[in-house]
Amino acid sequence: MNSKRKGRSSRALDILIIILAVLPILACIVLKVLTNPASEGINISGPLIYFHIHMPIQDLYITESQINSLAVVISVFWLCIYLTRGLKTRPDKKRQIVAEWIVEKVDGLVKNNMGSYFKNFPPFIAAIMALSAFSSLLSLAGLFPPTSDLNVVGGWAILVFILITHYKMKCGPWQYAKSFASPVALAPLNVISEVATPISMAFRHYGNVLSGSVVSVLIGAALQGLSAKLFSWLPGALSGVPFLRIGLPAVLSIYFDVFSGCLQAFIFAMLTMLYVANGFPEELYFKRKEKKNNKNNNKVKVR
């Protein structure tokens, strides 16, 4: 009796958590529908601006992409809560297996690509993947995917750039400066390529997602025009139905929204891992550490 009640209340809590996870996205859809009247024709523009705040350097625009990424963060948070509820050493729920699968996959990926030194990286890589993939997948719900906003992806790329520089600086600023002048003549090019890393990452991701939605819109408009030409002889309201838009846009959406979105998330995460791991001068760092340890040991011995 007691366990039955407990099971029922736990199930109710599960449902509540799922509702809480879906709610932010629903709220985003409602917000968009209420503030954005349906538009006709080809309309390719940036995110809608809900309001703006006056700030020192630039005005801060709170746009669709900000709201949507916040919704993704909240959804992922509730999803995590849902996945890790009632963990047991002997799993009896599918969601625990899913949670363990995610953790172990990301762990394995990081270990394979970065080595065992970067133990704290799996959550970060998982965060990049989740944020990027879910942001791109928001376009399935008819929302503006935050990844097609340069600012959003640029922020991630800058964070990755900070991480790369941080790990390159592990052996001190002098070593970091020296790494650019490996052939001294190519130093300016090396600096440019270093700066180009975050820019290329940001533009790659942003461009892929944006181009996907642009192509989708263009094909949709083209098919509408074609079907208007082909089926104008039909009587009454039937002549206005864009028959050609049934089917093909769905297939394209699977490629541009689902496949491309997940692929770009994976590429962004992979590039992050590779750049950070390559930037880190592993051998030199461990050599120095060993030397330092030896010195410390000698000091202890002298004392």
Next chain:
Amino acid sequence: MQSQDIINVNIWLILISLCNLVILFFILKKFLFKPVKKILGERQAEYDAKFAEAEGKLAEANEIKDALEEKFAGADDEVDKIIKEAKDNAQRRGDSIVAEAKDKAGIIVKNAEAEADLRKRKAAESIKNEIADVSVEIAEKIIGREVSEKDHRRLMSDFIDKIGEDDGADQ
């Protein structure tokens, strides 16, 4: 409703998205990776404990098995010994029985021989007497006069004894 340009750079927006990623990193670390890692560690510990327990049990079982095997080997020896003893006993007993039987048979044979001898002798005696009688009668009849029976009998007896002795020597 206004919308932003497709390509635009806004420092604050960049900062916000950067913070979003950091926040999501902490969320995933705290709410997904930490509990799952903890449970994985617990499971590993549990399995290790189980494995150690199983190992201990296996060693114990092996010990018992060895002891039993030793016991069985001892039992085999014991059985062999008992069987051998029993065999020896039986052999000895049989031998003694056979020997007794042989003795008995020897006695019986001896008795029989003695009896047969006695009988033979008795028979020879009676035959001797009869022959003596018959010969006396024949002689009486032939001679027609009475032979002194006493003398005759002695004569005959000597004669027959001589024959008997010769027979005995032949045999």
